[in-house]
Amino acid sequence: MSEANAIDAQHVELTYADGTEAVTDLTLTIPNGELFGFLGANGAGKTTTIKVLTTLLEPTGGTVTVNSYDVADEPRAVRESIGYMAQETSVDLELTARENIQFACEIYGVPADERTARIDDLLDLVDLADVAGKPAKEFSGGMKKRLDAATALVHEPPIVFLDEPTTGLDPKARNRLWDYFEHINERGTTIFLTTQYLEEADQLCDRIGVLRNGEIVASGSPAELKDRVGGAVLDIEIADPEETLERAHRVATETDVFDGTPIDRTETGLSIRSTAARQQGTELLAALMDAGITVTGFNIRDPTLDDVFLTITDGNDVEVNGVDAEATATTEATR
Ligand SMILES: Nc1ncnc2c1ncn2[C@@H]1O[C@H](COP(=O)(O)OP(=O)(O)OP(=O)(O)O)[C@@H](O)[C@H]1O
Structure with a gap:
């Protein structure tokens, strides 16, 4: 078991009964102990994939093993060896924090003589020991999420699936959950995480997969x-963008300093991603100033994960992991 991958998905397809092809050809291997981030725009197929990996949906094509168990042939063994934190919390609001975890222990068959120690450990881990006797209905959103995460872990599963675990939380609550995920990952738990927050993926994940139209494209x-x-990314801020942005965009496009590289409009000005940004950025600046446009800010920076995500989900021509994203997008658009 320790040698095998935690998750091995080969050419997985999931077509819903109404014909929606939510997952079209997903191949993914995740080694034990990895903290893997699964990103994709709304509707890309993230939740559907998690449901396949956690046996809630049977794949309509391909094969998946989780903890070396086949999801179609051995769903029960898969379920016993994973924890799953869904998008909607599953805590019982009438029960206290301790009772919620106790209840999860019963469902997952944690031996009775181990329960008290396990519950205390988890309450500590998610920082709810002080409020263990309070009903969950009195908890904030962040506390409910932390309690939910604790209940997904009572049986000490080697793999945990977290579907947008921090959506809707304030930055402080999010940070506390991040600490908790890092902590269980350091203990050896494999984590499969979907998130809408790219900085979350950037900070936490060993590796990231980007899903588009049911396939991993990077x-x-x-x-x-x-x-x-x-x-590098060149961000240019201009004075009075509401009035001037279109003209600035036209000047930048016509000057074509970056050889046909697309120039994005932002709220405050223009943004260009180019290998020549550092060398030729000032040429564009001069062209804008010559055209009478007041430049109020000029910054050259390394790309962030947001730039990666936008580039990939826009279907731009980027060689990512041996996959030509534009070619893939064209195929999908003509389906
Ligand atoms: N039960 C269903 N029946 C038919 N189509 C569905 C069903 N559930 C989801 N879909 C469709 O499958 C596609 C993928 O949906 P999914 O929820 O997996 O995406 P997602 O990446 O998790 O999106 P989000 O970030 O919005 O949660 C979408 O086109 C969605 O409308």
């Missing part, structure tokens, strides 16, 4: 993905 460590997007 994967790698956050640093690798940023490298593959290539070049």
